[in-house]
Amino acid sequence: MSVERSSPNFVSTGIFALRLIWRADPRRFAAVLAVQLVTAIGLAVSLLLLRHVLGVGLAAGTDVGAAGRVVLPGLLVVLAVQAAGSVLRSISQGWQRVLAVKTDQHLIDQVLRSAGRADLASYDDPGFYDRLQRAIFASRSEPITLVTGLAVFLRAGLGLIAVAGAFLALAWWLLPLCLLSLLPVLVTARKERDARYRLHTSLAENRRGREYVERLLTSRDDAKEIKALDLGGTLRDRWSRAYREEIRLTIEVHRDHLRRGIAARLLSDGVTAAIVAAGWLLVHRGLIDLATALAVLTALLLLSLRMKATAFLAGTLGDTLIYLADMRKFVEVPDEDEPAAAAPNDDGFATLTADRVSFAYPGAGEPVLRQISLTLRRGEVVALVGSNGSGKTTLAKILAGLYSPTDGQIRWDGVPVRDKASLRNAAAVVFQDFIRFKLAARDSITFGRPEQPPEAAATIHAAQRAGIDQKLENLPAGYDTPLSAEYVGGVDLSLGQWQRLALARAFYRNSPYVILDEPTASLDAQAEADLFDRVRDLFAGRTVLLISHRFSNVRRADHIYVLENGEILEHGTHDSLIAEAGRYAHLYHLQAEAYAG
Numbered sequence: 001m002s003v004e005r006s007s008p009n010f011v012s013t014g015i016f017a018l019r020l021i022w023r024a025d026p027r028r029f030a031a032v033l034a035v036q037l038v039t040a041i042g043l044a045v046s047l048l049l050l051r052h053v054l055g056v057g058l059a060a061g062t063d064v065g066a067a068g069r070v071v072l073p074g075l076l077v078v079l080a081v082q083a084a085g086s087v088l089r090s091i092s093q094g095w096q097r098v099l100a101v102k103t104d105q106h107l108i109d110q111v112l113r114s115a116g117r118a119d120l121a122s123y124d125d126p127g128f129y130d131r132l133q134r135a136i137f138a139s140r141s142e143p144i145t146l147v148t149g150l151a152v153f154l155r156a157g158l159g160l161i162a163v164a165g166a167f168l169a170l171a172w173w174l175l176p177l178c179l180l181s182l183l184p185v186l187v188t189a190r191k192e193r194d195a196r197y198r199l200h201t202s203l204a205e206n207r208r209g210r211e212y213v214e215r216l217l218t219s220r221d222d223a224k225e226i227k228a229l230d231l232g233g234t235l236r237d238r239w240s241r242a243y244r245e246e247i248r249l250t251i252e253v254h255r256d257h258l259r260r261g262i263a264a265r266l267l268s269d270g271v272t273a274a275i276v277a278a279g280w281l282l283v284h285r286g287l288i289d290l291a292t293a294l295a296v297l298t299a300l301l302l303l304s305l306r307m308k309a310t311a312f313l314a315g316t317l318g319d320t321l322i323y324l325a326d327m328r329k330f331v332e333v334p335d336e337d338e339p340a341a342a343a344p345n346d347d348g349f350a351t352l353t354a355d356r357v358s359f360a361y362p363g364a365g366e367p368v369l370r371q372i373s374l375t376l377r378r379g380e381v382v383a384l385v386g387s388n389g390s391g392k393t394t395l396a397k398i399l400a401g402l403y404s405p406t407d408g409q410i411r412w413d414g415v416p417v418r419d420k421a422s423l424r425n426a427a428a429v430v431f432q433d434f435i436r437f438k439l440a441a442r443d444s445i446t447f448g449r450p451e452q453p454p455e456a457a458a459t460i461h462a463a464q465r466a467g468i469d470q471k472l473e474n475l476p477a478g479y480d481t482p483l484s485a486e487y488v489g490g491v492d493l494s495l496g497q498w499q500r501l502a503l504a505r506a507f508y509r510n511s512p513y514v515i516l517d518e519p520t521a522s523l524d525a526q527a528e529a530d531l532f533d534r535v536r537d538l539f540a541g542r543t544v545l546l547i548s549h550r551f552s553n554v555r556r557a558d559h560i561y562v563l564e565n566g567e568i569l570e571h572g573t574h575d576s577l578i579a580e581a582g583r584y585a586h587l588y589h590l591q592a593e594a595y596a597g
Ligand SMILES: Nc1ncnc2c1ncn2[C@@H]1O[C@H](COP(=O)(O)OP(=O)(O)OP(=O)(O)O)[C@@H](O)[C@H]1O
Pocket: 124, 361, 364, 368, 386, 387, 388, 389, 390, 391, 392, 393, 394, 395
């Protein structure tokens, strides 16, 4: 878990935020900015006009006619400017709402893109999940505050400049004095923000854990086991404990800040009071006259009130920016894949080789694969066998371009594969824990080739080869039926039917290289036998890497590699391995005897 010590750079995050809003909707953003500017100019004009009108009014004394000629039109102009300002602000509020929704969409889109671009290895890193969780938090909760906060802050800031401009001619030295009175408040606000940010970052893992329990308690997929085990109460207790911890730490931070905040405010008001007292002393000693002193003090009060309001808004905006900085850290990570260096021909590769490949999961000390060398040839079925945890799936993921080896090389046709993306493009993988899309049945198949428009004939053909076509045709809406009872008209499939659908996706992908990780674990005996009888026909001309614990299927492979503790223990054909009477022969006989017995 990473805990950031202090809040991020506000200038660069601010520029990042402005760019985000701009990209979301440049025209509306420009319009909202223009309204803030125009209303601030309106305020400055009103103040100057008011000062002029009052001056003329006071100078005219009892000459009501002379005063009326200037005062009345002047006041009417001030009122008209104010009314125009209100209308503009109302229009701007509507624009701000749309802008906030568009910024929201743009932000979430950035986070989703980055999550999609991230290397699979990132998903093994707890720090990645913390960053992702904080980025999602920022993108879900901050855009509205950002847009409205920015508009209000701009108006307040420009308004402050307008007021300062109107009064500074009277006493320029008011500005540093106001800033001095504001200093304690600004310093404590910064400290509080840092503390809150530290809390926010330190709580990321706790929140992820809590959200995971929430999902367990509410997801349909987990409901059966949670209910069967009567785990609801236990999980809710865990969830409450995690929440209580978050509340305890939040109270701690805010209690700390409360003391500091009150002290800072008292100090700030004390400085203002000292300025007032100094003014009074100057009047008392006859150094300035009372009228000037009163005018200066009124200006001081107005200015410091506006400054405090602007500082408060800046604080709110600052809070938003620290969360956006999290999101920025997440989305500005460069693409992790190296650029394409070599790609197989259209009809794939002749050989794919792992050359002394080792691999350790991020954060894990011990490598799970050590010095693995193997070769897959076009048209061959190559099998990987080995006990649980020996590294078969990990090796398959490396050969599928999902992980980079920590040591050694993958080569096709002798050329080192530097970009995992081209390896991924060439492979179709059926994982043992395949995904079950709660979408239309058709999507489950056509997602095999997402870069091309779906083809109905190829979809049916793939379903036929996987032996799921009849089932899909008979669904209420055929291939368009949603595959989940959570949707109206939706239907659930059996595990074996889901596995056939995963196979159909691999057939549809039509890639030169296929990885089947326990592809028949959920198939019935007949379907399993059919698949292995036909595997060479079904994947004719392609390279198949098969992982299986069923030796009756494995024995038909052209070459078999036996993995043990991340190393290749032995390899050869079924006959040569049986003749070797090693580990493979032992496991094969064990299974064969169990059946025979
Ligand atoms: N994401 C991960 N992060 C850290 N370690 C992992 C990860 N995935 C797997 N491992 C570890 O790597 C080792 C090899 O796992 P792998 O899934 O490759 O084994 P396998 O041979 O496919 O096992 P099985 O036959 O049970 O499917 C195991 O010890 C496992 O604990």
